[in-house]
Every structure is written in structure tokens, then in C-alpha cells.
Amino acid sequence: MGSSIERLSLGRLERYSRGLRGFWRSYSRNRPAVMGLAILFLLTATAVLTDLLDPYNPFGIYPSEVLLPPSFSHPFGTDDLGRDILKLVMFGSKTSLLVGFSAVFIASSIGIIVGALSGYYGGRVEDILMRLTDMLLIIPNFFLILLIVALFGSSLRNVVLVIGFMTWPGTARLLRSTFLSLREQEFVQAARVVGASHLRIIFRHLLPNGIYPVIVNSSLQVGSAILTEAGLSFLGLGDPSLVSWGRMLSIAQMYVRRAWWMAAFPGAAIFITVMAFNLIGDGLNDALNPRLRER
Amino acid sequence: MGGGEPVLEVRDLRTYFPTMRGTVKAVDGISFTVLEGETVGLVGESGCGKSTAALSIMRLVPAPGRIVGGEVLLRGRDLLKLSEAEMRGVRGARIAMSFQDPMTFFNPVMRIGDQIAEGIIRHQRLSRREAWEKVISTLEVVGIPSPRDVAMSYPHQLSGGMRQRAMMAMALSCHPELMIADEPTTALDVIIQAQLLELMKDLKRELGMSSLIISHDLGVIAELCERVAVMYAGKIVEYSDIRRILREPRHPYTVGLLESIPRVGFKKERLIGIEGSVPDLIEPPPGCRFSPRCKYADEKCKEDPQLIELEEGHYVLCHHPVMGGG
Amino acid sequence: MSMRRYILRRIPQLIPLCIFAIVINFTLMHLAPGSPIDYLVGGGEVVPKEYIEKLTREFGLDKPLHEQLLIYILNVFSGNLGTSYRYRTPVLQVILERVPNTLLLMTTSIMFAFVLGIFLGVSSSKRPYSLVDNLASTISVLGYSIPTFWLGMLLIIVFSVYLRWLPTMGMSTIGAQLEGWEAVIDTLRHLILPATTLGTTYLALYTRLTRASMLEELRKDYITTAWGKGLDDRAVYYRHAFRNAMLPVTTVLGLNLGLMLTGATLTETVFSWPGIGRLVYDSIITRDYPVLMGIFIIVSITVVLANFIVDILYAILDPRVRYK
Numbered sequence: 001m002g003s004s005i006e007r008l009s010l011g012r013l014e015r016y017s018r019g020l021r022g023f024w025r026s027y028s029r030n031r032p033a034v035m036g037l038a039i040l041f042l043l044t045a046t047a048v049l050t051d052l053l054d055p056y057n058p059f060g061i062y063p064s065e066v067l068l069p070p071s072f073s074h075p076f077g078t079d080d081l082g083r084d085i086l087k088l089v090m091f092g093s094k095t096s097l098l099v100g101f102s103a104v105f106i107a108s109s110i111g112i113i114v115g116a117l118s119g120y121y122g123g124r125v126e127d128i129l130m131r132l133t134d135m136l137l138i139i140p141n142f143f144l145i146l147l148i149v150a151l152f153g154s155s156l157r158n159v160v161l162v163i164g165f166m167t168w169p170g171t172a173r174l175l176r177s178t179f180l181s182l183r184e185q186e187f188v189q190a191a192r193v194v195g196a197s198h199l200r201i202i203f204r205h206l207l208p209n210g211i212y213p214v215i216v217n218s219s220l221q222v223g224s225a226i227l228t229e230a231g232l233s234f235l236g237l238g239d240p241s242l243v244s245w246g247r248m249l250s251i252a253q254m255y256v257r258r259a260w261w262m263a264a265f266p267g268a269a270i271f272i273t274v275m276a277f278n279l280i281g282d283g284l285n286d287a288l289n290p291r292l293r294e295r
Numbered sequence: 296m297g298g299g300e301p302v303l304e305v306r307d308l309r310t311y312f313p314t315m316r317g318t319v320k321a322v323d324g325i326s327f328t329v330l331e332g333e334t335v336g337l338v339g340e341s342g343c344g345k346s347t348a349a350l351s352i353m354r355l356v357p358a359p360g361r362i363v364g365g366e367v368l369l370r371g372r373d374l375l376k377l378s379e380a381e382m383r384g385v386r387g388a389r390i391a392m393s394f395q396d397p398m399t400f401f402n403p404v405m406r407i408g409d410q411i412a413e414g415i416i417r418h419q420r421l422s423r424r425e426a427w428e429k430v431i432s433t434l435e436v437v438g439i440p441s442p443r444d445v446a447m448s449y450p451h452q453l454s455g456g457m458r459q460r461a462m463m464a465m466a467l468s469c470h471p472e473l474m475i476a477d478e479p480t481t482a483l484d485v486i487i488q489a490q491l492l493e494l495m496k497d498l499k500r501e502l503g504m505s506s507l508i509i510s511h512d513l514g515v516i517a518e519l520c521e522r523v524a525v526m527y528a529g530k531i532v533e534y535s536d537i538r539r540i541l542r543e544p545r546h547p548y549t550v551g552l553l554e555s556i557p558r559v560g561f562k563k564e565r566l567i568g569i570e571g572s573v574p575d576l577i578e579p580p581p582g583c584r585f586s587p588r589c590k591y592a593d594e595k596c597k598e599d600p601q602l603i604e605l606e607e608g609h610y611v612l613c614h615h616p617v618m619g620g621g
Numbered sequence: 622m623s624m625r626r627y628i629l630r631r632i633p634q635l636i637p638l639c640i641f642a643i644v645i646n647f648t649l650m651h652l653a654p655g656s657p658i659d660y661l662v663g664g665g666e667v668v669p670k671e672y673i674e675k676l677t678r679e680f681g682l683d684k685p686l687h688e689q690l691l692i693y694i695l696n697v698f699s700g701n702l703g704t705s706y707r708y709r710t711p712v713l714q715v716i717l718e719r720v721p722n723t724l725l726l727m728t729t730s731i732m733f734a735f736v737l738g739i740f741l742g743v744s745s746s747k748r749p750y751s752l753v754d755n756l757a758s759t760i761s762v763l764g765y766s767i768p769t770f771w772l773g774m775l776l777i778i779v780f781s782v783y784l785r786w787l788p789t790m791g792m793s794t795i796g797a798q799l800e801g802w803e804a805v806i807d808t809l810r811h812l813i814l815p816a817t818t819l820g821t822t823y824l825a826l827y828t829r830l831t832r833a834s835m836l837e838e839l840r841k842d843y844i845t846t847a848w849g850k851g852l853d854d855r856a857v858y859y860r861h862a863f864r865n866a867m868l869p870v871t872t873v874l875g876l877n878l879g880l881m882l883t884g885a886t887l888t889e890t891v892f893s894w895p896g897i898g899r900l901v902y903d904s905i906i907t908r909d910y911p912v913l914m915g916i917f918i919i920v921s922i923t924v925v926l927a928n929f930i931v932d933i934l935y936a937i938l939d940p941r942v943r944y945k
Contacts, residue, residue, distance in 0.1 A: 032762075135641045140879030140924050142886075143901075144645065147917045150905055151653040151660075227768060231887055234770050236905050249771060253891070256789075260778045267771030275766035282762070355848050380853075387851035394849075399842040402861050404868075404939055413860075414850035449940040465850070 026287040033283020039276035047094040050087075058083065058091045058243045067259045077261035080251065085261060089269050091243040096273055099160055099229040100222040106164025107225075108218050111171025115214075116202055118172070119179025130176070137169040142228060149237045156239040159232060163225050174217055178210035212288045216281055223277030230270050245270045299331030300370075302473050302505040303352070303390075308365035310344075310351045317577040321347040321360065323529035329473060329505050336516035336537070337509045338552070339526035344576075345509045346395075348526070349475050352507075353392055354382050369473070388418040391471035395478040397458035401450035408446030411465045418469045433464040438494050456487035460494070467498070474506040480515055492518050513552050517541060525549050528574050528584040531602075535609035545605055545616040547589045583614065591615045627936055635929055640694060642921035646914050647693050657682055660910045661703035676703075697918060703911040707904070712915035716897065722792060723896030727885055729816040734823035741824075742831025743858060746839060757828050764825020769884045773818040773891035780814060787814055790893035815892040822884045830873055834866040841865075868939055875931030878924050 028034055062082030070077040076085035114133065118126035148162045182188060183206070191205050232238060233246025240247075245266040252262035310322040321344040329335045337345045350356050352367050354374060367374040374385060391414075394400035402410055411433065412426040421429065427446065434442035437460040450458060459479065466474050479495065480488040496519065499506070508519055516523050516537070523540050525533040525548065533546040544550045574580055580587050586596040595614045602612045650660045661676055662668050677683055679701070681692040696702075702712035745754035781789040788794065792811050799807050838844065839862050847861045882898075889898030897916060904912040936942045 135638060137876070138638060138879075138925060138928060139642055139645070140882055140920050142879065142883040143917050143920050146901070146905075147913055148649060150913055151649055151910065223766065230768055231770070231883065234768075234887065235890060235902050246768075249768075249774065253774065256774060256777055257782050260782070263771065263774040263778065267768060267774065270768045270771060271766055274768070275762065278762055278766050350845075353849060355845055357845070383851045383853060385851070386849055392849045394842065394846055396842065400846045402843040402847070402865070403941060404864055405861075410846075413847075413852065413856070417851055417856075451941050465846075 023287055027283050030283045030286055032279045033286070036276040036279030036283065039272060040280065043093050043097060043273060043276070046090050047097050050090045050094065058088055067255065067262075069259070070261050076265040077259065079248070079259070079262050080255060085248075085265050088243050088248060089245070089265055092245040092248065092266060092269060093273070095156070095239075095242050095244045096226045096229065096270070099156070099163070100226040100277070102160045103163035103167070103225040103229075104218050104221045106161070107166075107168040107221060108171050108214065109168075110165070111168035112175055112207075112214065114168065115172040115175025116179060116207065119176035120183065120198070120202055120206065122180075126176070129172070133169040133172045136166070137173070141166045142231065145228060146232060146235065146237065149232060154232070154237040154239055156242060159229060159237075159239065163228055167221060167225065170221070171214055171217055174213050175210060178213060179206055182206050182210055212284075216284045216288060219277055219281035219284055223274040223281070226270065226277070227274055299333070301328045301330050301368075302333075302370060303329040303507070304366070304368040304371075305348075305352065306366040306368070308348065308351055308367060309363045310347050310356055310360055311363050312360040314359075314577070319576045320529050320579070321576060322351055324365070325524070325526070325529075325531045326365075327524045327531065327534060329507055332503045332505055333522065334499060334506045334508060334520045336520035336523040337507060337526060338513050338516050338523055339511065341511055342576075343526045344529040345511075345526050346477055349392065349477055349507065349509050352475065353386055353390060355386075384418075387414040387471070388469045389471055390473045390475065391466035391469065392475040392477065393459075393462045393466040393479060395481060397462040398450060398455070400462065401458065403450055405449070406446065407448050407450060407453070407461050411446070411461070411468050414465065415468050429468065430464075433468045434461065436467065436498075437461070437464045439464070454487075455483050456491065459483060459487075459491060463494070463498075467502075472505060474504055475509065476506060477509045478511070479508065481510070481512070495519055525552065528579060529576060530584065530612060531610075532585065532612045533610065534602075539609055545609070545611040545618075546585075546613050547591055547615075547617055548585050550617055583612075585613075591617070624936065627942075628933060631929060631932060635925055638925045639922050642918055642925075643694050643697050644690070646697075646918055647690055650914070651686075660914060662706060662911060702915040702918065705909055705912045707907050707909045707912070712911050713919075715912055716900065716915055716919055719895060719897045719900050722894060723885055723889070723898060726812065726815055726819060726889065726894055726896060727881065729812060730819035730823055730885075731881075733816065733820040734827050738824050738827025739831050741828045743835055743863060745828075745832050746835035746862075747854070747858065749836065754832075757832060761825040761829040761832075764821055765829070767822070769818060769822050769887040770891045772821060773815065773888055776814045776818055777891070787811075789814075792895055811892075811894075815888050815894050818891070819884050819888045823881060826877060826880075827870075827874075830870045831866065834869045835862055837869075838862040838866045864938070868935060871931050871934055871938070875928045878927045879920075882920055882924075 060081075060083065062078070065074070065078045065082035065084075067080060068074055068078040068082075074084050074086065076089060078084055079088070114129050118129040118133075145162050145166050148166075149158055152158055152162075188201060188205055191201050196204070229238070229244070230246035230249070233244045234250045236250060238244045238247040238250075248266035249263060249270075252259070252266070255262050304326075305328070306326050307324050308322055308326070309320070309324055312319040312321055323344070325344075325348060327335065327337075337348060339345050347356065347360065351362050352374070354362070356362060362375060365375070369385065369389060374382065377385065401407065408427055408430045411430045412423065415421055415426040415429050416423065419426075419429075430446050431442045434445055439445050439457065439460055445453065445457060445461060453461065463476075463479070466476070476495075480491050483491065492515065498504070499519070508516060510516055513523075520537050522536045523534070524531045525540070525546065527548050533540065533544065533549045540549060541553070544553055574584055574587065582597040583589070583592070583600050586592040589596070593615075598614075600612050600614050602610050603616075604610050605616060650657045653660065657680070658673055658676065661680060662672070680696060681689050684692070700711075700713050702716075704710065705712050705715045708715050741753075741757040741760065745751070745757035748754060777789050780787045788811050790811075793799070793804070793807050794811075835858075844857060844862060847857045852860075885896065886898030886901050888894065889896045890902040893899060897920075900912065901916055903909070904916070
């Protein structure tokens with residue numbers, strides 16, 4: 001079971017790998033998915049350009065501007081230290097995207113390796129790897145991540161590594177089940193007969209055909225990694241040397257009666273970002289899922 | 296046999312499936328009649344539209360398919376004009392259908408008895424207990440030796456033959472005026488197939504029910520039916536009584552079908568007698584749809600053939616009907 | 622009976638999972654900066670020397686590592702999870718005191734979300750791409766993306782701060798000496814906002830799962846048979862499709878219990894609801910590591926047990942598993 005992605009009918013996916021144009025055509029028909037992509041572009045641009053455009057010190061204190069409601073000069077208002085919330089939110093996008101992408105990069109890499117090895121070789125390798133995978137899948141991973149970060153310190157590096165190393169089992173299961181069905185198909189058998197090496201079969205034949213569900217899953221995982229980071233920061237386990245939306249919300253809790261804007265805007269930023277990744281994931285799923293495409 | 300009032304008349308029935316590539320004309324203007332007490336066969340390769348035709352009669356065409364034209368008259372009343380609620384009163388009660396693969400066509404988490412009783416409760420307004428009594432007696436009718444055990448079982452606990460019998464019992468349970476059996480023997484092995492054919496012949500004799508048998512296997516049809524309609528690519532290409540079809544087939548496709556008559560138990564659905572395969576129903580070949588596979592085809596076959604009555608009650612859709620047997 | 626055999630056969634499979642969680646804890650305790658003592662009582666210097674010696678003996682901290690692990694596992698199974706640094710009481714007791722509050726919050730949310738989610742999921746599967754379906758998909762995408770804690774804060778801002786309809790925090794009005802029904806109503810008033818917050822995120826999960834699973838079932842052959850019998854919508858959707866659709870839904874719900882507990886933690890934190898989740902937050906702030914580790918173990922074991930119960934439920938719902 002696991003995630004919704006496993007509903008894909010895996011065996012037929014390879015036939016739909018014919019070029020990006022067909023893919024884009026069916027993806028672009030899904031308007032929410034296109035919107036998700038647009039939001040992602042906007043966010044990335046913000047994250048990259050913030051430092052360049054506006055040399056603002058997010059750690060400064062501006063005593064004369066404490067807790068100002070949204071106005072023309074501070075569209076999102078200011079916080080308890082007088083800092084401009086719009087600018088903080090822009091800074092925060094960097095943290096969120098960084099955590100989201102790098103944690104998922106780690107998780108997907110491990111998941112792909114574990115899934116490919118166990119799906120391709122089967123036997124004892126599969127037994128051992130899948131037992132580990134299943135155990136990690138059952139252990140409530142937010143609590144484990146939280147515990148490790150609490151014990152080892154909440155630097156950005158730790159947060160990224162821990163999220164990355166704790167969230168790969170889903171990917172591994174997904175890729176394994178794809179590989180199991182692909183392994184028996186003619187083109188793989190043919191490659192084996194011709195004498196292709198194991199690595200070659202895995203990387204040239206199986207992976208290109210089995211990667212789509214993993215891509216969909218990764219997109220959804222970026223969203224949940226961002227939520228996890230926000231949750232950790234909200235519980236006081238964020239990197240104190242960075243601006244993060246979760247931390248902003250954590251502080252906003254104390255001012256909930258006096259300054260709604262402190263809570264409203266950073267939270268909306270998390271919401272929109274996570275939604276963008278979910279919409280992209282759904283769009284990719286629809287575009288890559290042959291059963292839906294035939295409609 | 297035959298000669299009675301028509302129970303079912305299908306007139307120019309059309310069922311289309313819109314897809315992204317175009318419209319699939321799965322059933323493209325078929326007409327046939329089932330008379331009182333008569334058994335009619337609908338035969339053709341898989342994909343020729345015979346199952347869709349059956350589902351169209353029941354008005355159970357799966358989305359996105361739609362019945363776009365024609366009439367389905369049950370004792371003169373057009374089923375296609377009934378409301379959905381009225382149609383629900385027809386299904387199972389007046390027309391019942393048994394399906395091809397009873398493993399997937401039974402609900403896996405319900406007892407067989409409950410699945411059969413459901414229809415009885417629905418149509419005859421009996422209590423659950425009374426309905427179960429009827430279930431047991433119907434299971435006896437289809438030759439199940441320990442009906443109570445079977446009724447208490449779940450589908451996966453039964454053998455293929457038992458499941459198919461239970462499926463028959465389900466269709467028979469409300470004494471329908473017409474029974475449609477879709478590939479009643481296909482999923483079974485040879486011996487069980489033969490037993491089931493015997494059962495169906497017995498039932499036919501005892502109950503005198505009208506039925507429509509759908510199969511790819513002309514052998515099965517020949518055992519059970521008085522008349523047969525041969526379907527190819529959404530159209531009926533030949534329609535006559537079974538003896539004439541067996542003795543002097545007129546359509547080249549029927550000839551091919553006969554040549555490749557599978558022995559009972561032969562499961563392959565592709566025909567050895569005929570080269571090529573069923574045409575693409577989105578862009579069917581112009582004119583006669585069989586022409587690309589037909590050894591008699593010529594220029595004239597690029598035009599649409601008309602259904603012609605060669606002799607009384609023997610219809611053929613062909614420009615060059617075969618003469619003097621195949 | 623075969624059901625009992627099935628259960629008995631599954632029980633041994635639980636133990637490795639529970640031990641796995643304990644081993645993780647043990648490993649972390651030894652890898653993390655500081656000595657294991659810190660993670661059994663916390664803040665070593667304030668604790669009396671005799672107590673540390675007692676713990677060292679209890680947990681065999683002077684013995685080789687593999688013996689320590691064994692002793693630790695036995696200790697955990699007998700309920701000894703160390704002592705809370707903040708409360709100076711056994712960790713297990715601190716945690717168990719909070720369990721009822723979390724249960725109250727979670728069951729309320731689950732009931733609300735389950736009923737509504739299944740209704741939305743089934744209705745939208747009846748007519749894919751219709752208005753109801755679009756509404757259901759929108760709810761589930763929004764519910765999936767919204768950070769639980771932010772939703773909670775928004776509800777507080779609107780309903781407590783501005784409208785002043787409902788209390789912001791805790792489980793009961795502080796200082797009010799309420800009895801009988803008044804106390805119950807007071808608790809319910811405190812429950813509304815957190816339960817709505819948590820319920821909304823669960824709702825997204827249930828709606829999406831039910832819809833997907835129903836669509837899968839409605840495509841199957843036995844549904845055609847059911848229509849063929851002349852059954853009406855209610856019978857086909859609920860008696861046939863729904864019962865089969867619930868099979869994957871229960872499994873996924875079991876697997877998602879961890880996720881649901883995460884939601885509960887964040888919700889409790891926002892509303893200062895005195896349950897396990899709020900205990901997590903308090904323990905992070907006060908560095909009460911023994912409690913944090915204890916919660917991890919208890920939550921892990923709970924999730925493992927919940928999955929076990931789900932498996933049994935599955936066997937009850939699906940005769941194919943039961944009779945093998």
C-alpha cells in the first residue's frame with residue numbers, strides 16, 4: 001500500500017515515455033498542476049534573488065517599528081523585533097526549498113538504490129533490505145526525526161540529513177515493485193540474453209522505465225519534507241541561525257492576540273508552497289498514468 | 296422449437312465508445328430476434344462487440360460507452376426508453392445475465408448465497424430466510440450436490456465449475472423471461488465444460504426459457520442454439536438457423552470460423568482459419584470490414600455491403616456470398 | 622477457529638518491530654553527545670549521586686554494550702523508561718497520565734473526519750469530475766497542504782480573539798470550579814477548535830483514500846454483476862463497492878497512524894492541550910530527553926499494535942485472508 005502513487009499501473013508506463021512533448025501536452029491540460037509549477041518558479045526566483053535585490057538584515061532589530069499591522073510600507077506588517085514580515089517570508093523561502101530539495105535528493109537516492117537492488121536481485125538481498133524498509137516504514141518517522149534532531153542539535157545540516165535518511169523507504173518500495181514487474185518483460189530478458197551487465201540492465205533498461213512513479217512520489221515528498229521542517233521549527237527544533245517559516249510561526253504564537261499578521265503570512269507561505277508541490281505531483285501522476293491519459 | 300412470439304427484438308442497435316483517438320463503434324447497427332423458448336447464439340472473435348451488445352441489452356455499458364441508437368424491445372416494449380428505475384426492475388427479474396469469469400464477477404467478500412439472495416429479495420420481496428430457501432433450491436436445480444455448503448461459501452473457496460454453476464443459479468433465481476449467458480464455458484477445463492453444456496441443455500428442456508448465448512466458440516453455440524448471428528467488427532455478417540450455418544455458410548468469415556471450429560476445451564480465441572486480425576474499430580476499413588482478411592475481396596468490397604436475405608431467414612452481409620458450402 | 626490461529630500466527634511478528642524501536646533508542650542514547658545517564662534522568666549534575674549509581678546498576682551501564690542492550694530491552698518491556706528530568710517521576714507515568722487527553726482529542730477528530738470523509742469520498746466516486754467530486758478533491762488538496770499548526774492559529778485568531786466565541790487554550794477554564802454537566806460542557810467548548818483543526822487534516826486523508834479506493838472497486842467486474850441483478854445505487858455502492866473499498870482504506874489508515882499522531886502533536890502544541898503532543902513540545906523546550914525518548918518508544922509500539930489490529934480487522938472484512 002503506502003502512498004497513493006502505487007495505484008499506477010506500472011507495467012504499461014514504459015510505453016508512454018515517448019518524448020517530452022506528449023507529456024507536456026497532457027500535463028498542461030491540468031490547470032492546477034500548471035499553477036503549481038508557476039508558484040514553484042516564483043518561489044525559486046524569490047529564493048535566489050532575495051539576497052541580490054535587497055540587502056536586508058533579517059536579524060536586525062528595528063525598535064521603532066515593532067508589531068506594525070500591514071501597511072503600504074510593510075505590506076505584511078512587522079514582527080516583535082520590528083522586522084518586515086514580507087522580507088522575512090522571502091528569506092524563509094530559501095530555507096524551505098533548500099530543506100525540501102536536498103532532503104528529498106538524499107531520500108530518493110537511497111530509496112532508488114535500495115529499491116533497485118532488491119527489485120533486481122531478489123532473494124536474500126531483497127529479504128534483508130525489504131525487512132529494514134518495512135520496519136522504518138512503520139516506525140512513526142516524524143517522532144524519530146524529532147528525537148534525533150533534539151539529541152544531536154537542530155542545525156540546517158542535521159535537519160536535512162535526518163529527514164533525508166528517514167524518509168526513503170516509500171521510494172524504495174515503489175521502485176522495487178516497479179522493478180519486479182519490469183524484470184520479467186521481454187526487453188529486459190533480451191538484454192540479459194545479449195549479455196548486458198547487471199549495472200547496464202539496471203541503469204539503461206530498468207531505471208528509465210521505472211522512474212516515473214518515483215518522480216511523482218518525490219514531488220509529493222518535497223512538500224512533506226517542507227512541512228516536516230516547518231513542524232520541527234515550530235516545535236523549537238529549527239536552525240536558529242536561519243529565517244524559517246516554521247520558526248516565525250512559533251514566535252507568532254506568543255503574539256496571536258495582538259498581531260495576527262505574524263501568523264497569517266508565514267503560514268500562508270508554507271501552505272502555498274506545499275500545495276504547489278502537491279499539485280505538481282498530482283499533475284505528474286495524471287500525465288504519466290496511462291489509465292487516466294486514455295480518457 | 297421457435298415459431299413463438301418474439302421475446303427480444305434488437306433493432307439497429309449502436310453502442311459507441313468515445314476515446315481520445317476517436318470513436319470506437321463497438322456495436323454498429325445490429326438487429327436480431329429471440330423467440331419464445333428459443334436459444335440464439337451470438338458468435339465472433341474477442342473484440343467483435345458481442346459482449347458489448349449483451350451489456351447494451353442490459354443497459355450496463357461501462358463508461359464512457361454509450362448506446363447511441365436503435366431499439367431493444369422486450370415483448371414489444373423498448374428498454375432504451377425506460378427510466379433507470381424501471382430498468383432496474385427489468386434487470387435480474389425479466390432479463391438476467393450470467394457472466395464470463397465467475398471469479399471476478401462475484402463479490403469476493405460476500406457469501407455466494409447472499410449474492411444470489413440479493414436479487415430474489417429485491418425482485419420478489421421475500422424475507423432473507425425465504426430467499427435463502429430459494430437460493431438452496433436453485434442451486435440444486437443447477438446440479439450442485441451440497442447446495443447449503445456452497446451457499447455458505449465465499450467465491451474463492453469454490454472450484455471454477457462450481458462458481459459457473461452458482462453464476463447460472465444466480466441468473467435463473469428470479470425466473471427471467473430471457474437469460475443472457477456470456478461465454479458460459481470459456482473459463483473452464485474440458486470435462487467441466489462438457490458437464491456444463493449438458494446442464495444447459497437440460498435446463499433448456501426443462502425450463503423452456505428463451506436465451507441468448509454469447510461465445511467465441513461455434514462448437515458451444517452449435518450444441519445449444521437454434522439460431523445464430525455471426526458478428527464481425529461490430530456488425531452482424533450472417534444470421535440464420537444453426538443447421539444452415541453449419542451446412543452452407545455464406546459469409547467468407549463464417550466459413551473461416553467453421554474451419555477453425557475449436558474442439559471443446561480449445562481455449563484459444565484467435566482464429567487459425569483466417570489470416571490477419573480484427574480491424575481497428577476507430578478507423579475501420581472502408582466498405583466491408585472483413586475485406587482486408589477476405590480471399591474473395593475485390594474493388595466492389597470497398598463499398599458498404601447491404602444485408603441480403605439469400606433464402607427465407609438466412610441473411611448475409613456480403614458482396615460475394617460463398618456458394619455451395621465452404 | 623481459524624481466526625484465532627491467524628491472530629496467534631501474527632503475534633510473533635510484532636516483537637521484532639517493538640525491539641527495533643527500542644534498539645534505535647538505545648543506539649541514539651549512546652551516540653548522542655553526553656553520557657547515557659543524561660538520557661535516563663537528564664541534567665546529571667543536579668541528580669544525587671546515589672540515584673545515578675542506582676540507575677547505573679538498574680540499566681547495567683557498567684557492563685559491556687550487548688549486555689546493556691539486553692538489560693535496556695528488558696527494562697523497557699517491564700515499563701522502566703527512566704525518570705523525567707522535569708517532573709522527577711517515572712517517564713512511563715508522566716506519559717500515561719497524558720494518554721486519555723490525546724485519545725479524547727484524536728477520537729473526536731477521527732469520528733468527525735471519518736464520517737464526513739467517507740461520505741465525500743463515496744459521493745465523489747459516484748460521479749467523477751462532477752461538482753461534488755471537485756469539491757472533495759479541493760478539500761483534500763487543501764487539507765493535505767495546510768500546516769496543522771497554522772490552521773489552528775487561524776482558528777484561534779478568528780474564533781477566540783476576534784469573535785470571542787471559544788477559548789484559546791487548555792482543556793478547561795482555569796480557576797473555574799465547575800462540576801457535573803457544566804464541567805463537561807466546558808471541556809467540549811475547549812475541544813471544538815483543536816478537534817476541528819486536527820479533523821480537517823484527517824478529513825483530507827480519508828476523502829482522498831475513500832475516493833481512490835471506491836473508483837478502483839467500481840471498475841471491477843462484480844459491480845457489473847450487482848447492477849445486473851437490478852440492485853439500486855445504495856446497494857451497489859454501499860453493500861458491494863464500499864465494503865471492498867474499505868479494505869485498502871483500513872490498511873493505509875493503519876500505516877498513517879504515525880502521521881495522525883504528528884498532527885495531534887502539532888495541534889496540541891498550538892492549543893496547549895495537555896496530551897502527549899504537548900508533552901513533546903514541553904520536553905523539547907525543557908530538554909527533558911528521557912520523556913522524549915519514552916514518547917518515541919510508546920508511540921512506536923502503539924503504531925505497531927495499531928497495525929496489528931488493522932490486520933485483524935482486514936481478516937474480518939476479507940474472507941480471502943481468513944480462510945487460507
